[in-house]
Amino acid sequence: MSELDFIFSVAPAILALLLIWRLFKRKEKPLNLPPGNMGWPFLGETIGYLKPYSAITTGEFMEQHISRFGKIYKSHLFGNQTIVSTDAELNRFILQNDGRLFECSYPSSIGGILGKWSMLVLVGDMHKNMRTISLNFMSSARLRTHLIQDVETHALLILKSWKANTAFSAQDEAKKFTFNFMAKHIMSMEPGKPESEKLRREYITFMKGVVSPPLNFPGTAYRKALKSRSSILKVIEQNMDEKIRKTNGHSDKVEDDDLLGWVLKHSNLTTEQILDLILSMLFAGHETTSISISLAIYFLQGCPEAVQELREEHLGITKAKKQAGESGLNWEDYKQMEFTQCVISETLRLGNVVRFLHRKALKDVRYKGYDIPCGWKVLPVFAAVHLDPLNFDQPQAFNPWRWQKGKTSAPTSNNFMPFGGGPRLCAGSELAKLEMAVFVHHLVLNYNWELAEQDQPLAFPFVEFPKGLPIKVHDQQLTS
Numbered sequence: 209m210s211e212l213d214f215i216f217s218v219a220p221a222i223l224a225l226l227l228i229w230r231l232f233k234r235k236e237k238p239l240n241l242p243p244g245n246m247g248w249p250f251l252g253e254t255i256g257y258l259k260p261y262s263a264i265t266t267g268e269f270m271e272q273h274i275s276r277f278g279k280i281y282k283s284h285l286f287g288n289q290t291i292v293s294t295d296a297e298l299n300r301f302i303l304q305n306d307g308r309l310f311e312c313s314y315p316s317s318i319g320g321i322l323g324k325w326s327m328l329v330l331v332g333d334m335h336k337n338m339r340t341i342s343l344n345f346m347s348s349a350r351l352r353t354h355l356i357q358d359v360e361t362h363a364l365l366i367l368k369s370w371k372a373n374t375a376f377s378a379q380d381e382a383k384k385f386t387f388n389f390m391a392k393h394i395m396s397m398e399p400g401k402p403e404s405e406k407l408r409r410e411y412i413t414f415m416k417g418v419v420s421p422p423l424n425f426p427g428t429a430y431r432k433a434l435k436s437r438s439s440i441l442k443v444i445e446q447n448m449d450e451k452i453r454k455t456n457g458h459s460d461k462v463e464d465d466d467l468l469g470w471v472l473k474h475s476n477l478t479t480e481q482i483l484d485l486i487l488s489m490l491f492a493g494h495e496t497t498s499i500s501i502s503l504a505i506y507f508l509q510g511c512p513e514a515v516q517e518l519r520e521e522h523l524g525i526t527k528a529k530k531q532a533g534e535s536g537l538n539w540e541d542y543k544q545m546e547f548t549q550c551v552i553s554e555t556l557r558l559g560n561v562v563r564f565l566h567r568k569a570l571k572d573v574r575y576k577g578y579d580i581p582c583g584w585k586v587l588p589v590f591a592a593v594h595l596d597p598l599n600f601d602q603p604q605a606f607n608p609w610r611w612q613k614g615k616t617s618a619p620t621s622n623n624f625m626p627f628g629g630g631p632r633l634c635a636g637s638e639l640a641k642l643e644m645a646v647f648v649h650h651l652v653l654n655y656n657w658e659l660a661e662q663d664q665p666l667a668f669p670f671v672e673f674p675k676g677l678p679i680k681v682h683d684q685q686l687t688s
């Protein structure tokens with residue numbers, strides 16, 4: 209065949225293919241992505257998104273984007289094409305469809321530091337398996353029977369150590385409380401003992417790395433946190449070996465009086481999986497709750513009416529107990545803390561400890577006329593819903609009374625999701641509320657407090673008080 213013959217015979221075939229391709233293209237509906245801005249090449253808009261701002265606001269980035277593009281917008285964040293949702297219904301839809309249309313997708317740096325077997329990053333059956341273990345550990349039966357007493361013991365240990373008229377960091381104290389409690393229940397570590405204190409210090413370095421840019425160079429917070437991770441894992445492994453050694457190597461005979469013992473005895477997880485589970489439970493269980501307690505202390509110092517109402521509620525409970533000859537809080541007492549629950553909800557709404565979650569679309573999803581393409585990251589942002597004036601009247605005001613039963617504008621489950629939702633709903637939500645309530649109980653009965661120095665919660669986007677929330681307390685002694 210001559211060259212000319214070849215061209216004449218192949219050209220019509222190529223032309224036909226091009227026509228078919230064009231026809232298909234025409235039939236394919238163009239994607240209707242939400243409006244938005246993809247920012248700079250590679251960096252996208254991540255720097256603007258992560259710029260620190262006052263935690264009781266949605267921040268300039270979010271405000272500007274919502275007013276320009278609406279509640280659902282596209283962006284480029286954390287290295288991915290992303291749909292940001294500040295829409296209460298879409299947020300719920302995303303979480304309810306976890307595992308079907310969406311799945312958990314934290315930046316790889318988080319997996320690097322928490323471990324590949326951490327519950328926060330696992331998906332599928334392994335996640336279900338780990339979740340069952342942690343729910344069992346924090347079951348409501350355990351909360352009622354013995355966790356409540358231990359929460360009280362640990363709260364009193366901290367509160368009784370406070371010295372009147374001396375400034376100290378309330379944030380550090382709250383961290384000590386929640387860390388000591390978790391370390392006790394996870395690995396039977398006693399508060400104040402050198403090994404517990406060492407572990408607590410390692411966790412402070414570890415935490416700084418979890419929330420810092422994942423730059424693995426000498427001297428960076430991330431590198432230091434990876435080092436702390438190794439030290440923490442060593443402590444957990446030593447505890448594990450000690451437990452097994454006590455039973456001459458029979459893990460089925462290990463005492464299941466803490467989470468580590470329970471996992472060794474009742475699960476078939478590998479050592480690596482156990483280490484990551486324990487490390488991430490200690491992480492998930494103490495940071496969020498301690499910041500929530502710090503936020504409650506901060507909001508309450510600006511709202512004396514709420515402190516007064518809390519005092520009446522808690523004084524009522526202690527008086528009734530005294531009359532009945534009882535001491536120590538029990539589940540019935542906890543159930544009577546109705547106004548306290550309003551204070552907790554309001555603290556979580558306004559403070560937004562967990563402001564958004566990381567998900568990705570497993571399939572092409574169409575929602576409210578918009579397309580969310582398969583593989584795109586999806587960020588449900590609760591903070592924007594919690595601070596939306598359409599959902600909450602005067603959203604920036606600390607108003608625990610808005611949560612009282614019978615209020616016409618009572619918040620719905622759609623627009624209040626501090627603990628996430630769906631199959632990954634926070635496994636420790638009930639424990640967190642219990643810790644907050646018991647701490648507040650003894651705080652209002654024992655002390656008046658004031659800020660020793662101006663400080664305010666900032667979102668980095670993780671929430672923290674830059675100065676550690678310095679406070680001074682004055683004895684109140686309403687319990688005597």
Ligand code: HEM
Nearest residue numbers: 339492493496497500561562626627628632634635636640
């Ligand atoms: C006020 C305190 C707390 C807040 C605001 C909070 C918030 C959250 C949120 C929003 C999630 C969902 C993460 C996601 O879907 O990607 C979560 C998950 C989780 N939380 Fe909490 N949490 C708190 C306290 C606790 C405590 C005390 C524990 C106890 C160990 C705990 C253990 C967990 C665990 C294990 C998960 C993973 C659940 C799963 O993937 O199935 N949290 N938390």
